Amino acid sequence: MLKTVAREAVRVLVVEDHDDYRCLVQRFFERANCEVVPVDSAESALEIYRELDPHVAVVDLVLPGMNGWELSKRLTLDLPNCAVAVSSSLDRAHYPSFAEHLPKPISRHAVTELLTRRVPQWVDQWQGT
Amino acid sequence: MSSSASRTTQTATRQLVTGIDRPTVKQLPTVVFFVAIVVACAVFPSVFVRSQTAILIATGILAVATVFALLFPRDGRWAHLAYLIPLADFLAIGILRLGAGTPQGSFDALILLPLVWLAAEYGRRNAVMAASGAIVAVAIPLAFDWSLWEQPFFLTRSVIAAGVFAVSAVLVNLLARKIYKRERAAQRLAREREQALDDSLRNTAKLAESEARLREMERMFMGVWEAVSEQVVVGTDTSGLVDAWNPGATRLLGYTEREALGQLFVDQLHDRAELENRSRELGFPAGETVLNPGFSALVEQARNGTADVRDWTYIAFDGSRIPVSVSVTARVDEAGEIIGYLFVAGDVTGAQEIARLKDEFLGLVSHELRTPLSSILGYLELLRDDARDELSEEQLNYLSVAERNAQRLLKLVSDLLFAAQVDAGGFPITLRPMSLTEVVEASIESAQPAAASAGVEIVTSIAPGVTINGDALRLGQACDNLINNAIKFSPKGGTVTVSLSTSASRATVDVLDTGVGIAAAELDKLFSRFFRTTAAIQNAVPGIGLGLVISKSIVTAHHGDMGVESAEGRGAKFWFTVPTAREAATGQISLPRPPRD
Known part of the structure; x- marks a missing residue:
């Protein structure tokens, strides 16, 4: 039986101030067939996250202006269905306990593992292809 | 003064003890009465004169004697001949009596003057001379005028006079003696008293000198004491009752000297909780003050003879908290008994601030270093994934090399950061129940590729199901370090043996290699x-010498221990143990601060 339900792409919000790394994260998630919206600051993220309603948010901890801790807390509260992952070069111990980990350097394995675990939609998609 | 001269003086002193030391004076009475008699003879010649010649001779002798007395030197070689004068006087008087006088009386009494003079001198000889002189003076008339013998009265009187004079001489001599x-x-x-006075004066002078010196030292010490205004010296x-409180203490802590001395106990300055912790660390030492366990903990090490330097928090008079580094030493008396303690403390707020800034800097640096490295690795992975089919084998190889080196850099940054955190006094670990078996096995697993390419075989002996309270990631790091070291230092075809075993309350992990071993001299410095050992350097084994430091810190943070056994040429065995049975403790703990060198 064919699946007739329209497949919605998994939306990923990437908040990272380092340009190269932001592009990298975007690439990785795009390879995994996700729709990526990259922003370079927490303020920009705040402007669009409600409208975007991402399934995954990848947040760097050290950001100009508002930092990643604040932002990830906000996103976790406001987007209960969103998997908020912290990606940082800081020590694991500094990560907020409520968030997922996606430490630097990013790898395909980590991306796959996160999506598998937290985004059922993605799993479905994957299995569907 | 030469001894002979002094003896002469002494003799002279003895002889002239009557106090009148000029013979002139002593001769005077004799001369006066002699002259009186001669004048009487001149005035009443018929009554008194018997022989003019005798009178003249006597006068002559007396004159000579008197002149001698006048010219008499007070001391010197002739001094002891002073006795000749009275002897001459006796002679003169004797001859005078021969020439003058009546049958009833002939001036016997005059003999007394030279007799007393001579007999009063110190020495029995003088008594003898005096007596003899008197007897001669009495006897001379009898010797020269035989007519006198026919006068029984004269004779008797002469004999008695002689006797009396002789006895008088002896008596006077005895009295004089x-x-x-x-x-x-x-x-x-008097001499002794003078000596005593001298001694006393000398002692007083010495005491004054000592006192002056003491005051000087006290002044100097007080100067130094008052000058220490930046450190606390208590x-x-x-x-623990304060008996010395320096200006620095007042400055830092607010208590004045008056408020502190005899009233403040040094442990009152401390944070109670810190003292309790330390006490627990030491196993609650009883010390000398059972009522004050905090103080006992504070001075325990000093009491056992070692100076103790560690960090504390002081509470000032106004309640403010000041981080300090305190060194505690015991004060001992001459017998070596402990009579108190000395606390020297310095404010380390500045140092703490610096440490905090350093940590902050490190965090920043590591972030800055890691992010670009992550980008490198990430893009390399993308490249590999994207272009796997399009790249030649050689190009893929280049990719691998680039990746490998970037990984190494990343690990280096992590290690550096970790080591810096250890140095700063803490790194975060989270202890929770975990399987050590799994961690060790995972470590071995991840080391297989490296072992394979190095041609080293890994042999294992892992006890199953070993559970401890620990941080899986960190312990994994420690195992990785040890196993990778073993592989690095084993030759091709060598063996690395990894074993996990348990005993009563501890789990032990051993990693053996068949490498070149470690020289005994370098064993201490390994951690x-x-x-880096000379073997490592000589064989260009990669590494920067942080792996063991990090591993040991991790094990210590788990309340465990790490060590090594090795001998040159016979490989090495690195081991660590961690306790197994512990109450569940989760949450952050920080490494106990390393003791100061």
Whole structure:
């Protein structure tokens, strides 16, 4: 039986101030067939996250202006269905306990593992292809 | 003064003890009465004169004697001949009596003057001379005028006179002797008293000198004491009661000297909780003050003879908290008994601030280093994934090399950061129940590729199901370090043996290699930062000498221990143990601060 339900792409919000790394994260998630919206600051993220309603948010901890801790807390509260992952070069111990980990350097394995675990939609998609 | 001269003086002193030391004076009475008699003879010649010649001779002798007396030197070689004068006087008087006088009386009494003079001198000889002289003076008339023998009255009187004079001489001599002795005693006493006075004066002078020196030292010490205004220097007795409080203490802590001395106990300055912790660490030492366990903990190490330097928090008078580094030493008396303690403390707020800034800097640096490295690795992975089919084998190889090196850099940054955190006094670990078996096995697993390419076989002996309270990631790091070291240092075809075993309350992990071993001299330094063995350097084994430092810190943070056994040429065995049975403790703990060197 064919699946007739329209497949919605998994939306990923990437908040990272380092340009190269932001592009990298975007690439990785795009390879995994996700729709990526990259922003370079927490303020920009705040402007669009409600409208975007991402399934995954990848947040760097050290950001100009508002930092990643604040932002990830906000996103976790406001987007209960969103998997908020912290990606940082800081020590694991500094990560907020409520968030997922996606430490630097990013790898395909980590991306796959996160999506598998937290985004059922993605799993479905994957299995569907 | 030469001894002979002094003896002469002494002799002269003895002889002239009557106090009148000029013979002239002593001769005077004799001369006066002699002259009186001669004048009487001149005036009444018929009554008194019997022989003019005799009178003249006597006068002559007396004159000579008197002249001698006048010219008499007070001391010197002739001094002891002073006795000749009275002897001459006796002669003169004797001859005078021959030439003058009546049958009833012939001036016997005159004999007394030279007799007393001579007999009063110290020495029995003088008594003898005096007596003899008197007898001669009495006898001379009898010797020269035989007519006198026919006068029985004269004869009898002469004999009795002679006897009396002789006895008088002896008596006077004895009396003089007594006086002399007493005077000598008095002189000796005076001399002794003078000596004592001298000694006392000398002692007083010495005491004054010592006192001056003491005051000088006290001034200097007080100067130094008052000058120490930046450090706290507090002295206490054995119970912790303050008996010395320097200006620096007042400056930092607010208590004035008056408020502190005899009233403040040094442990009152401390944070109670810190003292309790330390006490727990030491196993609650009883110390000397059972009522004050905090103080006992504070001075325990000093009490056992080692100076103790560690960090504390002081509470000032106004309640503000000041981080300080305190060194505690015991004060001992001459017998070596402990009579109190000395506390020297310095404010380390500045140092703490610096440490905090350093940590902050490190965090920043590591972030800055890691992010670009992550980008490198990430893009390399993308490249590999994207272009796997399009790249030649050689190009893929280049990719691998680039990746490998970037990984190494990343690990280096992590290690550096970790080591810096250890140095700063803490790194975060989270202890929770975990399987050590799994961690060790995972470590071995991840080391297989490296072992394979190095041609080293890994042999294992892992006890199953070993559960401990620990941080899986960190322990994994420690195992990785040890196993990778073993592989690095084993030759091709060598073996690395990894075993996990348990005993009563501890789990032990051993990693053996079949490498070149470690020289005995280098075993101690193995766990110090950036240390690399000569073998490692000579064989260009990669690494910067942080692996063991990090591993040991991790194990210590798990309340465990790490060590090594090795001998040159016979491989090495690195081991660590961690306790197994512990109450569940989760949450952050920080490494106990390393003791100061």
